[in-house]
Amino acid sequence: MILIAVISLGAIGAIGAVFLYAASKKFEVYEDPRIAQVQEVLPGANCGGCGYPGCGGFATACVKADTLDGLLCPVGGAPVMGKVAAILGKEAASAEPMVAVVRCNGTCAARPRTNRYDGVKSCAIASTLYGGETGCSFGCLGYGDCVAACNFDAIHVNPDTGLPEVDEDKCTSCGACVKACPKNIIELRKKGPKSRRIFVSCVNKDKGAVARKACANACIGCGKCAKECPFGAITVENNVAYIDYTKCRMCRKCVAVCPTGAIHELNFPPRKEAAPAVSAAPVKPAVAPKAEAKPEAPQTAASQVETKEETNQK
Amino acid sequence: MENKLYVSPSPHIHGGDSISKNMYGVLIALVPAFLVSLYFFGLGALIVTVASVFFCALFEYLIQKFLMKKEPTLCDGSAILTGVLLAFNLPSNLPVWIIAIGALAAIGIGKMSFGGLGNNIFNPALTGRIFLLISFPAQMTTWPVAGQLTSYTDATTGATVLSLMNEGALDKLPSLSDMLVGNMGGSLGEVSALALLLGLFYMLWKKIITWHIPVSIFVTVFVFTGIMHLVNPVQYACPCVHLLSGGLMLGAIFMATDYVTSPMSKSGMIVYGVGIGILTTVIRLFGSYPEGMSFAIFIMNGVTPLINSYMKPKHFGGK
C-alpha cells in the first residue's frame, strides 16, 4: 500500500517537474541580468521621481541608455547613481542636490479668508472650482495634495500657518509634490551650500496693490530686489519676482530690501547687529512671516565673503 | 460682509436621503415578519431577537471604539439591522450564548474585519448564520414547532418543510395556506411569506430597493423547480412549495438585497438573482443540506465584485 502511494506521488512529481522545466525553457524571456543588479542598488521607493514607472522602469532605462546623461534617481542622488554607473561601466551624470520649495507665505494671519470652502478637501478639486478661500487666487489652498503625493513623509501642512512645510532631510526632490500642486507653487530648487538658499515665496501675479490687499506677505512686483541684486539673478515678470538659483550667490541683499518680506532665506546664520548699512533700511513686514531671526540691518561684508567662499567650495 | 459665504462645487442641495433612513426603512419592513414570529413562537422569538440585536450593537460599539478607534456609528442602524436579520435566521429555541457567538461572527468577521459598513464583501448576518450552522449543526437545524408561546429552549421541535422534502416525505407537507401565513416550523423570521412580502412592497414603495433581485430569484427558483417537478412530481415538490418554504422569501427580500454585497447595475442585479436562484435550487434538490439559500447568497456575494465589473449600467446612447 505504502509503496503504491510513494510511487504514484513520485510519478506525479516527476511529470510535473518535467513539464515545468519544459515550460520554463520554452517560454523563457531573456532579461539583461544587469537590470536586476541596478534595481538592487536603487532605493526601491517606486516614487516615479525619475520620470519612469517605478525603479524597475528606471533600471531598464539605465541599462538600455548609451550614457547616463539625464538619468537621475532623485531619491538616491549621486551615491546611488555612482553605484549604477559602476555596475554598467558608464559615466554617472553629476547632479546638484535639489529640494522642494513652497513658494507661498500667505499664512492664515497674513492672508485673510474671504469665504469658506465646503467641498472635498482637495487642492485639485478646489482649484478647478474657484480661486480659493482668500483674495489671492494664486496662493496655496492648504488642502494638502502635496502631502498626499509625497512618498517620503517629507511635506506637511503646518496647522498654524495653513501652509505646507518641507522637511529637508526627508525630501528627495522626486518632484511628486510639484506635479500634485495645481497652483504650481512648489518648485525644485538647488539645495544650496549647507542647505542655504534664497527664494521668492510668492507667485501672485496680481498688481501690487491688489496682491497686497489679499495678502500682507505677497510679492508686489516692486522690483527693488532686482535692482539690488549684483548678479542679475532676479527678474520681475507679471508682477512677481523670481530668483534664478543658478545665478544667485546668496548675498541676501534682496532679502533686506523686500518691503513685504516675500523673499525668504533659509538656514543662514543670524546677521550681526552692528553692521554698516549697505542700503536703505528695509521696511519691516507687516507680519513676520518666518520663524528665523530676521534682523533689521542688512548683512555684513564678512558674511558675504563667507557665503561666497561656501559657494566656491563646491 | 461679516458673514463669510460658503463655496462648494455643485450641486448645492441634497435629497435628504441617508444611510440611517434606509436602514430604519428596512427595519420597518421587517416589523410584520417579527409580529408573525411573536405570534407563532412567542417568548422564544422575543428573546432571540433582543439578544441578537443587543450583541450585534454591543460588538459593533466595542470594536469601533476600542479596536478601530473611531467614533461609533451605532445610530446609522446597520448593526441593529444585522442583529434582526441574524435573529430571523435562527431557530427560536437557540440559547443566548450561541447567539452571542453568532453576533460576534456577524459583526466582527463579517463586517468590521473588512473595515465596517460599506467595505464588507459578505452579508454580515449571513456570515453569522453560516458560522453558527457549521459550528452548531444540531442546535441550528432543530426548529421548534409553531404555537409554543411561552417556551424558549425547552420547546418541542419538529421537522421543517425542507427537511421533509429532503427526506422525500412530500406527503407530510403542510398546506400552502399554512406556509403562506407561516404556521410551520422554521427559523423565526422566515416562516411567514405573507409578512415578508408585505415588507417587500413597503421597501419598493419607499424606493429602498428595486424589484430586480427578489423577482429574479423568485422567477428562477419557480422555473427551475417547476421543470424538476414536471420531470418527476414524486421526488420533487411543486414550485409553490419551494417559493414559500425555508428561508427563500427572507433571503430573497432582505438578505440578497443588502446594498453592500449586491451588484449595482440592474443587469448585474438580475444576473446575481438568477445565480442565487439556481444555486439555491441545486443545493435544495441535490445537496445534502435541506436549505441552500444562505450558501447561495453567500457564494453570489463573493461573485458580486466580478459582476460589478462586467455588468455595467445601460449607457446613454449605447456603445
Added chain:
Amino acid sequence: MLRTFRIGGIHPPENKLSAGKKITALAAPKQVIIPLSQHIGAPAQAVVKKGDPVKVGTLVAKAGGFVSANIHSSVSGKVNKIDNALDASGYKRPAIYIDVEGDEWEETIDRSDALVKDCTLSSKEIVDKIAAAGIVGLGGATFPTQVKLLPPPGSKAEIIIINAVECEPYLTSDHSLMMEKGEQILVGVTLLMKAVNVNKAVIGIENNKPDAIAHLTKLATAYPGIEIMPLKVQYPQGGEKQLIDAVIRRQVKSGALPISAGAVVQNVGTAYAVYEAVQKNKPLFERVVTVTGKAVANPSNFLVRMGTPINTLIEAAGGIPENTGKIIGGGPMMGKALVSAEVPVTKGSSGVLLLTKEESVRKPMQDCIRCAKCVNACPMGLNPAFLMKFTVYKDWEKAEANYIQDCIECGSCSYTCPANRPLLDQIRLGKGKVMGIIRARKS
C-alpha cells in the same frame, strides 16, 4: 403618457417661489462691470479704451475667435477703465468698467414694443445678425449661438428643439419670459428654423408650467411647424442630450454632437434674444434673471442689464437675508457658488439663489454602501460610485472605459447619495483629466 428622457433622473423639490411674478425691469446701476469672457470659448477683445463714450448697444468687445462672442455695452456712459474684475469663480479676469450717464441707446435699435413678424433675410444673414448681436446659449452653458447654427459639414439638422423645460429648481426666468413674450419667442423660433433650414420645431416644456404650455399652444396655431410638447417633470431634462432623447427618442452617442441625431437645441431665452437681435437690431445686453431663495423677502424676475453687480439685484428683491450662507449664480443643481455678491450679471446668469446657512453646509461624508442609488439616478447611465473611486485612485484608463467623459455634471448622483458622498466633485476632476488625455491623444 408624457414623454421624458429614458435613463435615470431625479425629482428635487421645485421651489419655484418666483413663479407667476411679472418681469420687472431694473434701472441701470451707477457702474457696470462687463467681463470680456461671458461665454465658452476665447475671450472677446476690447475695442474701446479708457474714456471712450459708449451708448446702450455699442460694441465694446469683439469676438476673439471662431468660438467666441461679441459683447455690447448695456448702458450709456464712459469707459472708466479696463481692468481685472472678480468673476464668479473668484479669479480675476479682464473686464470693462463703464460709468453710467443717462440712458442713450444706439439709433439702430428699435425700442418700440410692436411685434415684427415678417423677415425677409436669408439664413446666412440671420446667422450673421445673431453673431453680431453676441448671442450665446442663455440656459447657462453660454455656447455661442451662431456656432451651433452652422452644422459641421456632412451633418444635417432635421429639427429645432427649444429648451423651455427649466428643470432647475427655483428658477423661473424662462417661465416668466414665456408668459410675457410668447409671441416674440415663437417668431424667434421661426427665425432659428429659417437659419438652419428646417421646417419643424418642438418647444419642450415641463408639465409643472401648465399656464405656459396653454399660452404657447394657443399662440403656436399661427406659426406653422412649431409644436409645443409638454414633458414629464424630471431633472435633468434641460440637459441637451436628455432633451433630445425626451422629444425625439434618439440618444446621442458618446462623444458625438447633438447634430448627429439631427437636432439643434436652443434655449427659449436664446430664441427671444434672436428675435430681438434680428427683428429689432437689439444686441444681447440684458436678460431675465430670477432672484430667489427661501429667506428672500421678495423673490422676483428682473430684466437686468449685463454687468449689474448681483448685490443690486438682491437689494431689489429685499436685500440679503440675515443668515445667508451661500449665494449661487444659477440654480441649486448646477449653479456656481459665488465668492462675493459683487460679481456682475453676465450672459449666462439665469438666476441668483440665496441659501440659508443651514441649507448651505454639506453633511459629513460616510463610506459608500453601494446602494446603487446614484446608478439609478444617473441620466447618462454611468456608475458614479465607481467613477469617483477611479478618480480618487487616479485610474484614468478605467475611468475612460467607464465613460467618465460622458458625465454632464448634473449633480443627480451627489443629490441622491445617502452617504453624502461628494460624487460629482471627484467625477468632475476625473472628467477633466480624462478629457485632457483624450485631447492629447487626438492631437
